Amino acid sequence: MLICDDDSGLLQGLSSLLLDFFSEARLSPPELALYNEGETLLQSELLPGDPRADIAFLDVEMPGLSGIDVGQRLMERNPYLKIFIVTSYADYLDDAMRFHVFRYLSKPIDRERLFRNMRDALTQLSMDTRPIVIETGDGAVTRFADEIMMVEADGRLTLVHTVDNTYPSPRKISHWERALALPSFYMTHRSFLVNMKYVSRFDQSTIDLGSPSGRVCRAYMARRRYKDFKNAYLTYVEVVH
Incomplete structure (x- = not known):
């Protein structure tokens, strides 16, 4: 420390x-x-x-x-x-x-x-630091939950975007919603699960995410989820004075 x-x-x-x-x-x-x-x-x-x-x-x-x-x-x-x-x-x-x-x-x-x-x-x-196993088409890789910036549904696959890579997985996004049932993750859209730690900007239609290494991602926001997401995000980044 x-x-x-x-x-x-x-x-x-x-x-x-x-x-x-x-x-x-x-x-x-x-x-x-x-x-x-x-x-x-x-x-x-x-x-x-x-x-x-x-x-x-x-x-x-x-x-x-x-x-x-x-x-x-x-x-x-x-x-x-x-x-x-x-x-x-x-x-x-x-x-x-x-x-x-x-x-x-x-x-x-x-x-x-x-x-x-x-x-x-x-x-x-x-x-x-919870280990998350990401199954891919030719094997699997283990990453920490905090390394995952967002998960994106892409046809029959999901794309797991980490701070330094993207892994295509055959698992449905519902699997990732269960696997990443942590306070920092939020389903902003039926096709996007984002890690609020990396959110840099959002409005009623899009969310921009960025990692300290410079990697950027963009997710979509369902209009009906905007208010709840905003409240969840403000709670997540709440500072104590």
Whole structure:
């Protein structure tokens, strides 16, 4: 778990709160890696992809790279990382949400709010890393649920679009709706199941999705599902102040 803030008092205070959380939840305490600047974090050996680096707390205003810049680079390396942006200012909310931070926390850190969001983060991590078997015409491949941007019905096949590939599968889209029965997935149309994590724009007819690696996809929106999808999406990206 990573914490990066140029305020040594916050580093120690947040570390203590996190250890209290794991103790009260009767979970093994994580290894905490503390940094006072983003450059040092990015150059360290403890990089995302290491199982210890699954959650990061980043201050926005730091010398050198901002928490926004650091967060964007971390997400490029590990799309499963849950990022908490920590700041006294709300001016950075739009920038932070562009790369889908998990939560936006205000200073001083509220203990109960932190604990509630940590429970959500651990739950989401367990779902994101659920292995999904994608049957293809000549075999099968296993990917994590979080790597799937959307599923598209295409005649007798479905196209499973991941962050780096597209797999044609003989399985019907109803199969994928059951297999991906997770809070981040939503059926926007009878032919499209989208992962809300990757939504960058939507209106009453289309949804654009984009991954940190630059891959883009487009899905269609059934007009009658627009209102429910909008509510579901706003709930999904809800930030806690």
